[in-house]
Amino acid sequence: MAPLNKNDLSNLSFILNKPNDVSFAERPKPSLASPHDVLVAVNYTGICGSDIHYWVHGAIGHYVVKDPMVLGHESAGTVVEVGDKVTSLKPGDRVALEPGYPCRRCTNCRAGHYNLCPEMAFAATPPIHGTLTGLWSSPADFCYKLPDNVSLQEGALIEPLAVAVHIVKQAAVTPGQSVVVMGAGPVGLLCAAVARAYGASKVVSVDIVQSKLDFARDFAATHVYASQRVSAEENAKAIRDLAGIPSGADAVIDASGAEPSIQASLHVVRNGGTYVQGGMGKPDINFPIMALCLKEVTAKGSFRYGAGDYALAVELVASGKVDVKKLITSVVGFKQAEEAFKKVKEGEAIKVLIAGPNEKM
Known part of the structure; x- marks a missing residue:
């Protein structure tokens, strides 16, 4: 041509x-x-x-x-x-x-x-x-x-995938780990897929919309959880019970920006685990700072993508991993x-x- x-x-x-x-x-x-x-x-x-x-x-x-x-x-x-x-x-x-x-x-x-x-x-x-x-x-x-x-x-779709690559890099996901992803929109779904590509053995997608969770189950998640109108601690316990991770997840990614999801995230993550904020929501929220401190959680933000993220995103698609x-x-x-x-x-x-x-x- x-x-x-x-x-x-x-x-x-x-x-x-x-x-x-x-x-x-x-x-x-x-x-x-x-x-x-x-x-x-x-x-x-x-x-x-x-x-x-x-x-x-x-x-x-x-x-x-x-x-x-x-x-x-x-x-x-x-x-x-x-x-x-x-x-x-x-x-x-x-x-x-x-x-x-x-x-x-x-x-x-x-x-x-x-x-x-x-x-x-x-x-x-x-x-x-x-x-x-x-x-x-x-x-x-x-x-x-x-x-x-x-x-x-x-x-x-390489652009949103590169966003997910950067978030999962921030979470430092390694083979065999458990990862919980709050939000099953495009970036949340891609975070779950990248976490699986990185070798995570358990990936839980969380959302309030059942149709999104149905898609997430077929796309990349090993477990899905429909968030309930209960306390953050109760939702967190239900997620841990569902996935068989009583001590909590190695990494929790919030791809929603929603305050209830962020609050539950700090109760889902294990002691010494990693929490990454990828979704943007209100400028200020109520945040469970006590859980962050007592667990010695590593908390990180994530913004767009950096060196190597786009190239890796292309490779993940080309190899069929995502x-x-x-x-x-x-x-x-x-x-x-x-x-x-x-x-x-x-x-x-x-x-x-x-x-x-x-x-x-």
């Missing part, structure tokens, strides 16, 4: 003007800002919870949409053009896009923690435009070539983007992919 020509491609974009007000518009085609950059035609983009939050509320924390912004950041595409200094990619290569670019020079970047870079430019985080567009310009080293056995649709295809509920055309957002907001899907404006449906 002949390489794509950017002059023949549309740069139609899905734009958030203000909360609950979106539109489509043809934007200027991007050019290469550096000889180390590549131009990518976006084939598929997944809808993330943060996209929904911006669409509904126009802000996440101190990130506020003040001007029209293109949404989307979970994407895969086809290389159209490469800069003069690019040697790792060529036109026609299929890639997963890592949507955030750090400064590369600050203390965090130089230490390998570029996800903590204060100058991070991240797609669909104000004021940076996102990837629900026809063409995307990117540093070549933030594009990951997809093996022949990994589809572009699977490539669009089957991200199962998460795809549906694929819609670009002009159906707003309807797809509504479907995801109503909880009717796990992961909906939006085909790029140049993709034939």
